[in-house]
Amino acid sequence: MSYWRKAAVTLGRNPVAMGSLAFIALIVAFALVAPALSPYRYDQTDLLSPNQPPSPEHLFGTDNLGRDLWTRIWVGGRVSLLVGLLGAIVPSALGVVVGGVSGYMGGKVDMVIMRLIDVGLCIPQLVYVILLMIYLGSGPFAIVTALALTAWMGPARTVRGLILSLREQEFVLAARAIGASAWRTIFVHLIPNTLGIVVVGVTMMIPAAIFAEAYLSFIGLGVQPPMTSWGQLANAGVQTFRLYPLQFFVPAVFISVTVLAFNLVGDGLRDALDPRLRGR
Amino acid sequence: MRVRRSIVCLIPALAILLAACGGAAGGGSSEGGGSSEPASETAKVFRVAYTFEPGSLDPALATDNAAGSVLYHLSEGLVRYVGGKVVPGIAESWDVSPDGLTYTFHLRDAKWQDGQPVTAHDFAYSFLRLVSPDTASPVADVAFDIANAAAYHAGQVSDASQVGVKALDAKTLEIRLDHPVPYFVSLLAGQSAFYPVRKDVVEAAGKSYGTDAQHFISDGPFTLESWQHEAKLRLVKNPAYWNASAVKLDAIEVSVVPDSNTILNMYDNGDIDAVLNIPAGQEVRYPDHGVRWGGSIAFLEFNLAGKDQAAGKLVGNLHFREALSLAIDRTTFVHTAVSALSVPTTRFAHPTWPGTAMPYASEYAVPDTAPLSGDPQKAKGLLAQALQETGLSADKLPKLTFVVFDNLPRRTIAEALVETWRQVLGLQNIDIQTLPIPQAIQAGFQGQFDIYYQTMSAEVDPYLFFRYWTSTNGLNWTHWKDATYDQMLDSANRQLDPAARLSALRDVEAYLLAHGPLAPIAYDRTTYVVRSGVSGLDLSTPGPDFDAIAADVGR
Numbered sequence A: 001m002s003y004w005r006k007a008a009v010t011l012g013r014n015p016v017a018m019g020s021l022a023f024i025a026l027i028v029a030f031a032l033v034a035p036a037l038s039p040y041r042y043d044q045t046d047l048l049s050p051n052q053p054p055s056p057e058h059l060f061g062t063d064n065l066g067r068d069l070w071t072r073i074w075v076g077g078r079v080s081l082l083v084g085l086l087g088a089i090v091p092s093a094l095g096v097v098v099g100g101v102s103g104y105m106g107g108k109v110d111m112v113i114m115r116l117i118d119v120g121l122c123i124p125q126l127v128y129v130i131l132l133m134i135y136l137g138s139g140p141f142a143i144v145t146a147l148a149l150t151a152w153m154g155p156a157r158t159v160r161g162l163i164l165s166l167r168e169q170e171f172v173l174a175a176r177a178i179g180a181s182a183w184r185t186i187f188v189h190l191i192p193n194t195l196g197i198v199v200v201g202v203t204m205m206i207p208a209a210i211f212a213e214a215y216l217s218f219i220g221l222g223v224q225p226p227m228t229s230w231g232q233l234a235n236a237g238v239q240t241f242r243l244y245p246l247q248f249f250v251p252a253v254f255i256s257v258t259v260l261a262f263n264l265v266g267d268g269l270r271d272a273l274d275p276r277l278r279g280r
Numbered sequence B: 001m002r003v004r005r006s007i008v009c010l011i012p013a014l015a016i017l018l019a020a021c022g023g024a025a026g027g028g029s030s031e032g033g034g035s036s037e038p039a040s041e042t043a044k045v046f047r048v049a050y051t052f053e054p055g056s057l058d059p060a061l062a063t064d065n066a067a068g069s070v071l072y073h074l075s076e077g078l079v080r081y082v083g084g085k086v087v088p089g090i091a092e093s094w095d096v097s098p099d100g101l102t103y104t105f106h107l108r109d110a111k112w113q114d115g116q117p118v119t120a121h122d123f124a125y126s127f128l129r130l131v132s133p134d135t136a137s138p139v140a141d142v143a144f145d146i147a148n149a150a151a152y153h154a155g156q157v158s159d160a161s162q163v164g165v166k167a168l169d170a171k172t173l174e175i176r177l178d179h180p181v182p183y184f185v186s187l188l189a190g191q192s193a194f195y196p197v198r199k200d201v202v203e204a205a206g207k208s209y210g211t212d213a214q215h216f217i218s219d220g221p222f223t224l225e226s227w228q229h230e231a232k233l234r235l236v237k238n239p240a241y242w243n244a245s246a247v248k249l250d251a252i253e254v255s256v257v258p259d260s261n262t263i264l265n266m267y268d269n270g271d272i273d274a275v276l277n278i279p280a281g282q283e284v285r286y287p288d289h290g291v292r293w294g295g296s297i298a299f300l301e302f303n304l305a306g307k308d309q310a311a312g313k314l315v316g317n318l319h320f321r322e323a324l325s326l327a328i329d330r331t332t333f334v335h336t337a338v339s340a341l342s343v344p345t346t347r348f349a350h351p352t353w354p355g356t357a358m359p360y361a362s363e364y365a366v367p368d369t370a371p372l373s374g375d376p377q378k379a380k381g382l383l384a385q386a387l388q389e390t391g392l393s394a395d396k397l398p399k400l401t402f403v404v405f406d407n408l409p410r411r412t413i414a415e416a417l418v419e420t421w422r423q424v425l426g427l428q429n430i431d432i433q434t435l436p437i438p439q440a441i442q443a444g445f446q447g448q449f450d451i452y453y454q455t456m457s458a459e460v461d462p463y464l465f466f467r468y469w470t471s472t473n474g475l476n477w478t479h480w481k482d483a484t485y486d487q488m489l490d491s492a493n494r495q496l497d498p499a500a501r502l503s504a505l506r507d508v509e510a511y512l513l514a515h516g517p518l519a520p521i522a523y524d525r526t527t528y529v530v531r532s533g534v535s536g537l538d539l540s541t542p543g544p545d546f547d548a549i550a551a552d553v554g555r
Helices: A003-012 A015-039 A069-105 A107-122 A125-136 A140-151 A155-167 A170-177 A182-218 A230-239 A245-273 B002-026 B030-034 B065-073 B119-130 B148-155 B184-190 B201-206 B259-267 B309-316 B319-327 B330-338 B376-390 B408-425 B437-445 B462-469 B481-495 B497-513
Strands: B045-050 B078-082 B087-090 B092-096 B100-108 B165-169 B170-176 B222-228 B232-237 B251-256 B290-302 B400-405 B430-435 B450-455 B519-528
Touching: A003 A015, A003 A245, A015 A069, A015 A245, A069 A107, A069 A155, A069 A182, A069 A245, A107 A155, A125 A140, A125 A182, A125 B222, A140 A155, A140 A182, A155 B201, A170 A182, A170 B251, A182 A230, A230 A245, A230 B045, A230 B408, B045 B065, B065 B092, B065 B222, B065 B232, B065 B251, B078 B184, B078 B201, B087 B092, B087 B184, B092 B165, B100 B119, B119 B165, B119 B170, B119 B201, B165 B330, B165 B376, B222 B251, B290 B319, B309 B319, B309 B376, B309 B400, B319 B408, B319 B519, B330 B519, B376 B408, B400 B408, B400 B437, B400 B519, B408 B430, B462 B481, B462 B497, B481 B497, B497 B519
Parallel strands: B045 B251, B400 B430, B400 B450
Antiparallel strands: B078 B087, B092 B100, B100 B170, B165 B170, B222 B232, B232 B251, B290 B450, B290 B519
8 A cells, every 4th residue: 555545544544533624625615605505695785684693594693784694604714714725835835845945955055045944933924924914915815925925934944854854865866876857856756755744734734824814804904895704704793792792703613613623634644644653 | 742732723713712702801800900099988089091091281282082181171271161061261251353353351360280370471372382383283273263373383474473362461362363263262162272381381391291290280170190101190189270169079080991891891890980982882781871972974085086087087977976875875874884873964064063043953954955765766867877977888887996994893884885886776896995094094195095984073163174175175185176165165154143154154065965075974973871979070061072070979
């Protein structure tokens, strides 16, 4: 059995991770389908029935403009999940490339890149993101860009460390002896060997990206109205928390449970991809 | 390792829930424990809280509500508002010349807190300092009705004696106006810029006058005992005040608490005696809350030039603007999207503006005012007419930008309006742009908007609001320049008879509504709550947020 196949089997035997994966699939499916099936548009107001409690017409009730919260949750979920996925994958990919080059080249190139990362990591990520958001404007793609430009440094450092140990191994020597270029050595021989750890890193970064979006929306830097996201919905709900706690709890629970599910999947993946932990 | 990782992951997930609960329910407890009460058990102290501290207590530099309210209790001007009426302050009486241009104030025997008499020279010094270009007062324009004040402020007149403020002797102050201003005495009562200051104290303090308790002198009912910055101001009764016997309180404590939910918690815990401004929606928790006018008018501003030329073609069309305005069912929209307390309007006639016998709004009706509930059919017809006039087709309309402040209430308002226009008129070309407040204001000045949700102070007189829309006014962002309007407003304000003047102003209002760049939305109201046992507190006085001079605390 190949490495990846074995990992898949191990993961399949982990009920917590599989349950979480099923839950995420469910959330994604609902986010894709539910708004189209709903009789209401997400921005359709009904000023005569605001702040309704849950009912068969409005499963989660309505907000202060009479908009259906069920529809808004799923439309907002699209933004949150999209930002979560892209906000983890894009910076990780960038980090793998930079880390791969840095680790393989070594010497002065490595020194310069690593010192840049050391300096970059000294400044809290949110400071960069907020400054970039002010420059880029708001919206899901601005958030992803801002995250991509700031969050690549962690993965870059991890990958560089892995490559440093991998490049001393015999298969790399063999590849170079046959005459593989540096580029080919990095991308065909070295990086695939780091993917297990990178994939775990991505899964663990998704919650952080979802949180970053929620946080930015919460402080007013998120998507432009009338588009919404879970963070926006939570922000709107918290204003009337004492009167209509449900309007806050629904998006807050969605954020919390989704983030938890991604973390549990990441946990399961780490166990499955680590040969030392496998089979226990 | 596995277990620990999972717990670590759970913490941020729960934190968002806990943070919200804490902010709403438990945030105030620590604040309450920290405040020490130096006053004895028997002292009568009225305690209140603001979300920000006064920017400055220098009357020429004070601009915010907190400063206005604190100065109201620390200072005494020529006249003051009590219960909505102008009553004599330091001025015992005053005469107005028949042409309405010269006011002569006769001062009573009054003392500063250190025992020196309050003289007409203190007032003359204060007023000249207010309009002096060296002071750079942000509120100097309140005094521009005084002869030559505006020219002196602009540097066109360098001789201060040319300005129409003169102390004839220690007890007589003469003010000459540039043009008749029927509400001039109300203006003196309502603006904190007109309090007297004492030359020797101001000059000794220099730039720090009004920034702490040491650099301030009072001639009013209270003196400033201490000012712990960003924490608390303590005002104590001033025995040297001319009317000290009317003051029942021993002290007023103004706490500075940035979070309005914490202020509510302080009230719930008994740490303050009144909440001056309950956050919208939360008033239902206080069945005995009171309601008062918030003092502002909310309206839509249209940029007739447009953000770009294509947009300007559409927004510049009067029928298009009328269609947008008529599409709104203001009764429903205002109560759900703006505030349940706000009062919808299709006029610019604030209920607090005085008329001759009753408020201006009811005394001077504007004929053919649009219905509050809107008129969708007529709106559709006007839109069709506008499209015909501009030659635009309904499916290829230029994008319009609706600029609102980047906060949740304004976002909600914009979302509701854009959706209304989509539902009623089928318009899909209006994009909301939320901007932080300074950037939004900049966008306004630079004309980078098509539609703007604006709230502006209602001031004390219709003229003061209408003058913003003249072709020369610097705050008129709308590119609406109408010589007829300018001329109508100017001649209305020159009427000496109050009834004729207000009637002419009503015609100005009708013209503004029919031709102007605005669509009125609502007058705001706010709620407050006062602990039972506090008597004599007045929260309706124009100017300050509260008047505790005659208040008593039964404790």
